Amino acid sequence: MVIGSGLSGLALADSLRGVEVEVYEVRREPGGFFARDDYPVDGVRGSELVSRLLAGRKVRTGVAAFRLDEGGAWFLGEEGAFRAEGRVVLATGFRERTAVELGVYGCRPAGVFPLTAAWDFANMGYSVGDRVLIYGFNHYTLSLASRLVKVCDKVVILYREPSLVHSVDEALRLGVEVERGRVRRVEGRDRVELVKTDSSELRVDALVLGELAPWNPLGGRLLAGNAFMVIESPLKLVESSRLLAELLEAGGELRRVEGGVPAFPGYVSEKHRRVMLGVGRGARVRLGDRIVTTEEPYQVVELPPGKPRVEVA
Structure with a gap:
């Protein structure tokens, strides 16, 4: 299940193929900030992406998640409290x-x-x-x-x-x-x-x-988009959700990415070691024995085998 129906939550639900994904939203309308954002980044408007991802997608609105437990989450809505089962990803955005x-x-x-x-x-x-x-x-x-x-x-x-x-x-x-x-x-x-x-x-x-800062009010382990690091580009938010979906679908033991550079989704596995860096164009970062100069904001890189770590070069 995905808690939060902003751009990253909707993109994650769309990217998880072959599984049923339920999306929950505390507000009355889905879409988050980008539902009404028409200011472009590289010619792309977040509102257009949200409209596309919402087409045919059912979102349960007006319900607030208040607790996570093993194998599910608790919500409060107009009809009272209820529990939903499933693997939980928080797409709760920034604060x-x-x-x-x-x-x-x-x-x-x-x-x-x-x-x-x-x-x-x-x-x-x-x-x-x-x-x-x-x-x-x-x-x-x-x-x-x-x-x-x-x-x-x-x-x-x-x-x-x-x-x-x-x-x-x-x-x-x-x-x-x-x-x-x-x-x-x-x-x-x-x-x-x-x-x-x-x-x-x-x-x-x-x-x-x-x-702004990421917002993880329930202390979840799996976070999407702005709940993990603030991403300004709507296209990069969608790309980050696809990275997380690939990681979840690849399976394997999750290992936390360490170092002083934000790296989404924060974990890698033996089968999936691609991460998005929370830095701008021209940043120099160290990936194991290799130094990379980023060519675009939020560049995606492949971490080398061994201990996952990204540091400022």
């Missing part, structure tokens, strides 16, 4: 890093939104503010910014690490202001009035927290 994690101090006024809340408001036709600061530069924040620039007086992206698939120039062409640095302090009595960064003070009335 926003909190203000405490990010070291953002000061007041806690209205106008501070996690990315997913701001995204939901935008999809309902509402704006989160007139002058909006988005903290974090990745596909998900840029997609939100591309909508907000149409209805807001000012949109600023402040970031610590660059996107692996989008350039700053791309954001500037949309009319988004871009700065590099950290949010240090938020001020405002009833609503956000001022955000202090490393080098400036921004007069904004909304702050969107868009620095």
Whole structure:
């Protein structure tokens, strides 16, 4: 079974051939973030992939998984709690890093939104503010910014690490202001009035927290897509799910991939040693005795025999 019906969960269910796969979703509508994301990566729109994968796929919506056990998972829905049997893969997506994690101090006024809340408001036709600061530069924040620039007086992206698939120039062409640095302090009595960064003070009335981390709320071992590492490209999310499906279908003892470089699906077996690296183009990584320079973001590589390990070269 797959818990989560976002792009990676749907792609995994589609990739597992010859077995019946049940997909569960806590929200009322399947598809996750990419169901309404039309901002392209390399000409590909996530919403189109979601529509294609949902065709003919039954998803049980409105049920929340609250516990995993040996051989299954427990859910809570309108009709109460129930248990479903099967091998569990969590496709629960990303979460926003909190203000405490990010070291953002000061007041806690209205106008501070996690990315997913701001995204939901935008999809309902509402704006989160007139002058909006988005903290974090990745596909998900840029997609939100591309909508907000149409209805807001000012949109600023402040970031610590660059996107692996989008350039700053791309954001500037949309009319988004871009700065590099950290949010240090938020001020405002009833609503956000001022955000202090490393080098400036921004007069904004909304702050969107868009620095992301994988989300594994149930402590599952098998994770898909953004539940394991944040992947910005919809095509690469689909590819990552196919890698996981290949690993599961190949069988054999799973061995954890070690080292300082994110490598999805996090495990290999004797029969399947292909992993996707969570780095951008031009990164140098060590695979056993070999050093590889990546030619694209989220490149897939074959790990050599022996202890599975990927390190920064």
